[in-house]
Amino acid sequence: MQLSQLAPLPSDLPFRIVSKTIGQGAYACIKKACPLQEENPVFAVKFIHKEYASRHGRISPRQLQMEVTVHKHIGDHNNIISFFHTGEDATWRWIAMELAEGGDLFDKIEADEGVGEDIAHVYFSQLISAVSYMHSRGVGHRDIKPENILLSEDGNLKIADFGLATVFEYNGKTKLCTTLCGSPPYIAPEVISCSSRGQTKGKGYRADLADIWSCGVVLFVLLAGNTPWDSPTENSYEFSEYVEKNARTTDELWQKLPPATLSLLRGMLKVDVDSRFSMEDVRRHPWFTRQNKYLAPDGRLRDPINLATSMFESLHIDFTQDPLAGSRNGSTRASSAMEIETGNDFETRLSSTQPEMQVGDMLMDWDGPTSHLAANAISSTQPMDNVSSTQSFLMADRLEDEPSMSQFSPNPSVPLSRTQKAQKFHDIVPARPLTRFFSTWALKLLVPLICEALHRLGVPVPTQPPVSGTDSSAVIRVVTKDGRMCMLQGNIVVECVTEGVLEVEFVKIKGDPLEWRRFFKKVTVLCKDAVYKPEY
Incomplete structure (x- = not known):
């Protein structure tokens, strides 16, 4: 049963819906829409069922409003899904935004193999450009992971989903966050150790530095086709070894990485936040500033056809492999x-x-x-x-x-x-x-x-x-x-x-x-x- 079948959508929308449901979650559905009197442009509208969001997602009306406010505050950037408009009635909150017609970036990347160094550099550069811009607006995303990294129709990266984003800097004042949020393989260790739990108030963490850590993990995944660890805790063998050996791990995934990326990754994945790379450090790193045949001076794709061909031809299924054999990640x-x-x-x-x-x-x-x-x-x-x-x-x-x-x-x-x-x-x-x-x-x-x-x-x-x-x-x-x-x-x-x-x-x-x-x-x-x- 779709949410829109349980309750009618608002009747006085300032746009015309031009598709049936193209996406649906526990309390939200997504449809394509366009201006009332036109066929273009086509954009996405996220309809959030407020009662379901509160009951199943523990998302209050204030949190929904915060998502809208933060997304709107960010403004326009080539690598960020644009906010267009919002509204609500007694049942629904809707958010009109840019449609990322290219789908998931990481759906086009082979698991356990990753992409070539040039392609990884392109999308990492676009990711850093987007996150740097968000930070310049005082906003931390706090949920950077492949699920939230999409593609435009022309193959350029788009960051999406600002449900966990927060304003960490406003009018020159910086605040620490205490909310535990994010996905375990991509979350920064201080988010776990410094967040509030129950009645225990955490000492807080910097959202911008937590984003830098997550971007580092995303770069690792682009290059290796896998995450470096389950979570940045002592429960993860890979992370424990990473800490014990001062980032000189013997893990085979690290051994396969391009040597030029190692110092960048180690800088972004510093457990000590005081010595972790800043965005300025990332942007000055020699690997980041390297020339790239696929990247135009304005940060967009220069040669999308050849880049797409390289990505497409890397997707392969080997029928001689044993899917039941033990893997680095264990079994499903x-x-x-x-x-x-x-x-x-x-x-x-x-x-x-x-x-x-x-x-x-x-x-x-x-x-x-x-x-x-x-x-x-x-x-x-x-x-x-x-x-x-x-x-x-x-x-x-x-x-x-x-x-x-x-x-x-x-x-x-x-x-x-x-x-x-x-x-x-x-x-x-x-x-x-x-x-x-x-x-x-x-x-x-x-x-x-x-x-x-x-x-x-x-x-x-x-x-x-x-x-x-x-x-x-x-x-x-x-x-x-x-x-x-x-x-x-x-x-x-x-x-x-x-x-x-x-x-x-x-x-x-x-x-x-x-x-x-x-x-x-x-x-x-x-x-x-x-x-x-x-x-x-």
């Missing part, structure tokens, strides 16, 4: 049971200030396989092994332009048809996530296979998934913990996109985009017999 652990629904009508939910992908009742409007596959496609009710070579050829022809197919090739590449027509970043790297595969298995065979894969990964599943021969779709709801013990929530949507062809899409609702891709890869490899892998 479930926090609650999954649910499964079948039929033609289902909903998916998002928890974000921006659409991460098209979802829910927009399903058949997705710019995906249905626009590429012919209506008279092959028909198959059996696994791919039983499909004739002629049918395989037809399948390959119809999926030739599907971007997600590249990752299953031994040598991932951008389809020639996309390269020839490419003019913008999104022409190479689509906003629609690539966490999907196709199959010619029947639904009643494919869903149990996926559930068995989840079971092997430690995620509880129904013992007898209720899928009948007449169903055309199914949704497996996933609620689990990732390798860092942070919440990971989403849906595995299985739908018939044309006769005999099923699409299996992994739709993230909440959690780290890199962790979600890691989860997708493990399930996909376990289901490799059902995954359509054309010959290249």
Whole structure:
């Protein structure tokens, strides 16, 4: 059930809604809108159900107002989601803002591999530019993490979600924060040790220095495809070793980093806040000031097509890997049971200030396989092994332009048809996530296979998934913990996109985009017999 179905949205809005729900969380839904008398520009509107926010999110009307006030106070910057307008009635608070049509940045980065040094430098430079500007306005974000780092249509970075942002400096006066907030792998250690807990008042921390720490972790993730630790506490072996060895850790992830980045990372990730790098220190560092072929003097992308191509071709799934083998992060652990629904009508939910992908009742409007596959496609009710070579050829022809197919090739590449027509970043790297595969298995065979894969990964599943021969779709709801013990929530949507062809899409609702891709890869490899892998 969507929130907008529980209570009607305000009727006197100063804009026109032009889409159904494109994102939804526990107490907020997101829709596209445009001016009343125009078709453009299109922007995002976040509708917050005030009662739900108070009941389920413990977010008071004052906190909602603070989010609006702080976001509005920040002003305009190329790498920050712009605030447009706000309003409310008895039920809803709405916030109109810039639409980040490029989706998650980290959805386009390979888990455990990261991106090349030049690409990492581009997005780190844009991140620092945005955060520096926020700090110049006296605002600390306090929740810098991949989930809140989005892309514009042209591939430039955009910081989003100011629900935890705070004004730490005003009229020349600086205040310390005492609220414990943030995501464990990205949070600064002093946020944990200096925050108030219960009746015990913490001594406080500087929001700007906490942001610098988080930016350092983001840089590490860009380069390594993984976080350096679960949390900056003694409970984390990696962090404890980092502290004990004065940042000269033996961890293999650190060993793989470009040598020029080490002094920058160590400066930003100083546990002692008095010796931690300031923003000025970061901006003067030789690695930060290095020349970059992708970065224009104004801080925007100079060569978005080649950058997008490099990112796209780094996404790869190796079917020879053992997804059950022990990893640095340990195994996926479930926090609650999954649910499964079948039929033609289902909903998916998002928890974000921006659409991460098209979802829910927009399903058949997705710019995906249905626009590429012919209506008279092959028909198959059996696994791919039983499909004739002629049918395989037809399948390959119809999926030739599907971007997600590249990752299953031994040598991932951008389809020639996309390269020839490419003019913008999104022409190479689509906003629609690539966490999907196709199959010619029947639904009643494919869903149990996926559930068995989840079971092997430690995620509880129904013992007898209720899928009948007449169903055309199914949704497996996933609620689990990732390798860092942070919440990971989403849906595995299985739908018939044309006769005999099923699409299996992994739709993230909440959690780290890199962790979600890691989860997708493990399930996909376990289901490799059902995954359509054309010959290249």
